[in-house]
Amino acid sequence: MSKIDDSFFEHSSVAIAGASAEYNIGHAFVQCLQDAGFQGPIYPLNPAGGEVRGLKVYRHIADIPGTVDYVISCIPARFTPQLVKDSAAKGARIVSFFTAGYSESGRSEGRDLELELLRVAQATDVRLLGPNCLGLYCPRIGLSFAADFPKEAGNVGFIGQSGGNAIYLIRAAGHRGVRFSKAVSYGNACDVDECDLLEYFATDNETEVVAAYIEGVKDGRRFRRVLRDLCALKPVVILKGGYTTAGAVAASSHTGSLAGTGESWEGLLNQAGAVRVYSLDEMADMLVTFSYMVPPRGRRAVICGSNGGFSVLTADDYIRAGFELPQLAPREQADLLELVAKFSSTDAGMMLRNPFDITNVTSPEGHHAIMRSLMANPGFDLLVAQVSISNSAWPFAESPYVYWPDMFLDSLLRAQRDVGKPAAVILHSICSAGEFERMARLREKCQKAGLPVYDSIPKAALAMDRFLRYHERRRRQHAETG
Amino acid sequence: MSKIDDSFFEHSSVAIAGASAEYNIGHAFVQCLQDAGFQGPIYPLNPAGGEVRGLKVYRHIADIPGTVDYVISCIPARFTPQLVKDSAAKGARIVSFFTAGYSESGRSEGRDLELELLRVAQATDVRLLGPNCLGLYCPRIGLSFAADFPKEAGNVGFIGQSGGNAIYLIRAAGHRGVRFSKAVSYGNACDVDECDLLEYFATDNETEVVAAYIEGVKDGRRFRRVLRDLCALKPVVILKGGYTTAGAVAASSHTGSLAGTGESWEGLLNQAGAVRVYSLDEMADMLVTFSYMVPPRGRRAVICGSNGGFSVLTADDYIRAGFELPQLAPREQADLLELVAKFSSTDAGMMLRNPFDITNVTSPEGHHAIMRSLMANPGFDLLVAQVSISNSAWPFAESPYVYWPDMFLDSLLRAQRDVGKPAAVILHSICSAGEFERMARLREKCQKAGLPVYDSIPKAALAMDRFLRYHERRRRQHAETG
Numbered sequence: 001m002s003k004i005d006d007s008f009f010e011h012s013s014v015a016i017a018g019a020s021a022e023y024n025i026g027h028a029f030v031q032c033l034q035d036a037g038f039q040g041p042i043y044p045l046n047p048a049g050g051e052v053r054g055l056k057v058y059r060h061i062a063d064i065p066g067t068v069d070y071v072i073s074c075i076p077a078r079f080t081p082q083l084v085k086d087s088a089a090k091g092a093r094i095v096s097f098f099t100a101g102y103s104e105s106g107r108s109e110g111r112d113l114e115l116e117l118l119r120v121a122q123a124t125d126v127r128l129l130g131p132n133c134l135g136l137y138c139p140r141i142g143l144s145f146a147a148d149f150p151k152e153a154g155n156v157g158f159i160g161q162s163g164g165n166a167i168y169l170i171r172a173a174g175h176r177g178v179r180f181s182k183a184v185s186y187g188n189a190c191d192v193d194e195c196d197l198l199e200y201f202a203t204d205n206e207t208e209v210v211a212a213y214i215e216g217v218k219d220g221r222r223f224r225r226v227l228r229d230l231c232a233l234k235p236v237v238i239l240k241g242g243y244t245t246a247g248a249v250a251a252s253s254h255t256g257s258l259a260g261t262g263e264s265w266e267g268l269l270n271q272a273g274a275v276r277v278y279s280l281d282e283m284a285d286m287l288v289t290f291s292y293m294v295p296p297r298g299r300r301a302v303i304c305g306s307n308g309g310f311s312v313l314t315a316d317d318y319i320r321a322g323f324e325l326p327q328l329a330p331r332e333q334a335d336l337l338e339l340v341a342k343f344s345s346t347d348a349g350m351m352l353r354n355p356f357d358i359t360n361v362t363s364p365e366g367h368h369a370i371m372r373s374l375m376a377n378p379g380f381d382l383l384v385a386q387v388s389i390s391n392s393a394w395p396f397a398e399s400p401y402v403y404w405p406d407m408f409l410d411s412l413l414r415a416q417r418d419v420g421k422p423a424a425v426i427l428h429s430i431c432s433a434g435e436f437e438r439m440a441r442l443r444e445k446c447q448k449a450g451l452p453v454y455d456s457i458p459k460a461a462l463a464m465d466r467f468l469r470y471h472e473r474r475r476r477q478h479a480e481t482g
Numbered sequence: 483m484s485k486i487d488d489s490f491f492e493h494s495s496v497a498i499a500g501a502s503a504e505y506n507i508g509h510a511f512v513q514c515l516q517d518a519g520f521q522g523p524i525y526p527l528n529p530a531g532g533e534v535r536g537l538k539v540y541r542h543i544a545d546i547p548g549t550v551d552y553v554i555s556c557i558p559a560r561f562t563p564q565l566v567k568d569s570a571a572k573g574a575r576i577v578s579f580f581t582a583g584y585s586e587s588g589r590s591e592g593r594d595l596e597l598e599l600l601r602v603a604q605a606t607d608v609r610l611l612g613p614n615c616l617g618l619y620c621p622r623i624g625l626s627f628a629a630d631f632p633k634e635a636g637n638v639g640f641i642g643q644s645g646g647n648a649i650y651l652i653r654a655a656g657h658r659g660v661r662f663s664k665a666v667s668y669g670n671a672c673d674v675d676e677c678d679l680l681e682y683f684a685t686d687n688e689t690e691v692v693a694a695y696i697e698g699v700k701d702g703r704r705f706r707r708v709l710r711d712l713c714a715l716k717p718v719v720i721l722k723g724g725y726t727t728a729g730a731v732a733a734s735s736h737t738g739s740l741a742g743t744g745e746s747w748e749g750l751l752n753q754a755g756a757v758r759v760y761s762l763d764e765m766a767d768m769l770v771t772f773s774y775m776v777p778p779r780g781r782r783a784v785i786c787g788s789n790g791g792f793s794v795l796t797a798d799d800y801i802r803a804g805f806e807l808p809q810l811a812p813r814e815q816a817d818l819l820e821l822v823a824k825f826s827s828t829d830a831g832m833m834l835r836n837p838f839d840i841t842n843v844t845s846p847e848g849h850h851a852i853m854r855s856l857m858a859n860p861g862f863d864l865l866v867a868q869v870s871i872s873n874s875a876w877p878f879a880e881s882p883y884v885y886w887p888d889m890f891l892d893s894l895l896r897a898q899r900d901v902g903k904p905a906a907v908i909l910h911s912i913c914s915a916g917e918f919e920r921m922a923r924l925r926e927k928c929q930k931a932g933l934p935v936y937d938s939i940p941k942a943a944l945a946m947d948r949f950l951r952y953h954e955r956r957r958r959q960h961a962e963t964g
Binding site for chain 1: 583644646647648649656695697723724725791794806809834836870873918919922939
C-alpha cells in the first residue's frame, strides 16, 4: 500500500521554516507560493520574527493561529528533528526538506541525522518529503517551488529525485505546452519514496501520463512490481540518472542513492514497458508527444516543409528512426504537379516527392491545397512538417513578403482541421534570441491547435519512434490477451 | 588537378543578373554584398534598367564599363546558356547560378539545359558554380550570400551542396565563434564539384579545417582519393545527406545527386579518416571543437558545475562517450574539503567528488581556488564545465545575488589562464528567448577566452569524443610511420 493519498497534495496552509526578511532560500519559497497564487495562508517561521514579503513571521510553529498542513524546512539540518516534532504537534501532514547534509553527504553524522528524522516521524502521523529536495508542485491549488511554472493544471504526473532537474523539466515542458497534475521533487527519499509516489499516480484520476527522474531505488523488487502495474495503466517515461559507474558515484553523493548498474535497469524498464529516455530534453519531447500526438495507425510518414537540404536530412532521420516515406502513385503525382502549377509559375527549386519541399509556393491557398491533398491521401498515416527558423527569413528579412513559416503553419493547421490526420511540427535551427522568440510565437500557435512541436529533427524522429513503439507494444498486448 | 585556384575566390567586381528594384532574389543578393562590405563594384543586370539599392542597373553585361569577375544568375533557366556566353565574352571567371530547374527537376529538359550550360562553358574559360546554389562566401573580400554572416575571416573551409544548409551552418557556427576562410554552396555541381573544392582546400593556406555537406558525388574513385589526401593534411568533417534510401530519393530531387548507399559511405569516410556527423548542429559542434579545443593528452575528465542532477547526467553522458572520470586520491580529497571549508560555511547540497557540483559556493575566490586546484591536478587531462542556464537563476531571479554562472565562468576562465589545461564549457538548458540571450552573453565571454562552448551535454560529449578519436588516430598513425 502506498503511504500517500490525495491528502499528500491538498494543503490549505503552508509554513516555511527559515524564511527571513533578507533574501534567502526560505524567502524565495514564500515568493514562489505568492507568485504561484497559493490560496491559503503562508506562514514564514523564524526565531528572529519580523516580516517577509508583507507576511508576519512567527517565531515558533506553535504560535501560528490557524492549522498548518505543509511545512517546508530551510533551516540547518541539526534543528530538523525538533521541527518534525513541532510540526507533528501542530497537526501538519508533511514536512518537506530543502535542507541538505544527510545521507547524501557520505558522512555518518548525516546518515544518523536522516535516520533520526525518520524515527521521530514514525512516532507521529507526519510524512517526510526528502530531505534534500524542493517538495510539491500542485498547480490546481497554487503550490509551487518555482515562481514561473504553469499555473494551469494538466494530466502529467512527474517525480524527480533532483530538484534542479525537476525545475528544468517542468519549466521546459511547460513552455512546450505540457501541463502537470502534480509534480514532486523527492530528494533522498528517506520516508516517502518513488514507489509510494508512482503507486499514488496509478490511482490518481488527474494523472494520465507519468514521468520520473530516478537516481536510485531502495527496494528493487517493490519498484519492479509498482512500475509494472503502473505501466499497465498509463504511459510512463523514465530517465535513470547514474546508470554508468561514474554516474552512480555522482548519484550517491547527490541523493545518497544506490544507483544500480545499467544492465539491470535496461531489462527492468523494458520488461515493465516504460519509455526510457536519456536526457531531460528527451523526456520533455516524450511528454509533448504523449500530451499532443494522436497515435497514427502506422509508420507511413509524409514530410513537408522548407529547404531542400533540411528535407533530405529529415528523410534520413525518419528512416533511421524506423518510419517509411512512401512515394505517391504516378497518378497522384501527376495530380499534385497540376495542383502546384495552379499556385506557382514554376516548380524549379521545389522537391515534389516525399519529402516535399514547398519553399517556393508562396500563397496560403497553395500551401493549404498541397497539404490538404497530402494529408487526405490514405497512403500516409501521419504528416511531419519541418520548418527551419533561421533560414526561413533568408534573404527576405527586410522584404515585403509574408513570413513564410506563418503562412505555411496557418495552412497546415487549416488542412489538419479539415482532414484530421495526425501531424507533428518541427521548428528547428535557431541561432539567436530573436529567432528563439519567433519560434516560440509559432510554437504557441501550433500548441493551441493541439499539435506537438519539437525543436530538432533527429530528436523529433526519436520521440515519435518511441511513441509509436509504445502504442505498437500495447496493440500487440491487446491482440494477445484478446 | 583541381579546376580551381585562388582566383576562383578573389573577385574585384560582381554582376547580378535578374536583380530588380522591387524586392526579388537578385535584389537580395545585391543587399547581401552591400551589407557584407564587398569592396569592388556591384553591377545589377536587368533588361528593364533602372536602379537597385542606389546602384545603376545595366541592361546587358556588355554595357558594364569595367571588368566583371563573378556573375550571379537569378534569371530563368532558359536564358542562362546565353548568360554564360555573354559572361565569357566580358571576361568573367565564374558564373554562379541561383537559378534552378536543371537536372534536379528529374525532367529531360532540365538535364539537357544543364548539359548545354556545360557545353557552352567548356568552349570558354568560364567556370560554372551550381546550378541551383548560392555561390561564394569569402569574408576577407566581403563576398557573401547572407547579409549577417561573420565579416571576420578565419580558418574553416566549408562546402555545402544545399544552399539552405550552408546558410544555417555558417550562421550557427558563426554565432558560436567559428570563422571561415571560404565557403561554397555548390548545388548540382555540373562543372566545379566537391572534388575540385576539396582539392583546393588541401592546398589553401588560409584553410586549416574543412567541413562538407555532400548529397552525392559523381566520381566515387576520385572522391575517395581526394578525401584521403585531404584528411592526411587537415581535419575534415563530413555530413552525408541522403544516406538512407528515402534520403537518396530526396537528394536526387534536390540536387540531382546519385546519393550512394549508407554502407559504402560509412567505409569510405572511416577509411579516409574523416569525422562523420549526422546533423548540421553536430557539424557546428565539431567546427567549434576544432577551432577552440586544445587536444587533451588523454580522456581523464574532471566535471565541474551547477546542479547535482545535471552533474549526474553529465557523468553518464561522458562515460557513455568513452571518457574516464577519475576520483581524487584520499589526500587530495581531504585538501579539497579543507579548501571548500574556507569559502563556504557548509558543504551540504554540494557534490565534492568527480563530477563536482559547487552550486553552493558563492564567492569568486572560492570558485577560482577550487577549479584551479582541480585543473592543476595531473590526474586530469581536461576540465568540462557545465552550467544550466534555466536553473541557475532559480530562485534568485529577483535577488541581490550575483548571477551564479557569471561568477563561475569568470573564475573558470581565470583558473584556465593560470593552469593552461584544456577546458570546455557547456551552457545548456534554455527555455526562453531571455535565457537564450543570457547564454549568448556568457558564450561570448568564453569564446573570447578561447574556450569551446556547447549547448547540450550529450552533444558536447559526442563532439569531444569525435575530436579525441581524431587525435588518437593521428597519434597512432604517427607512431606507426615513425
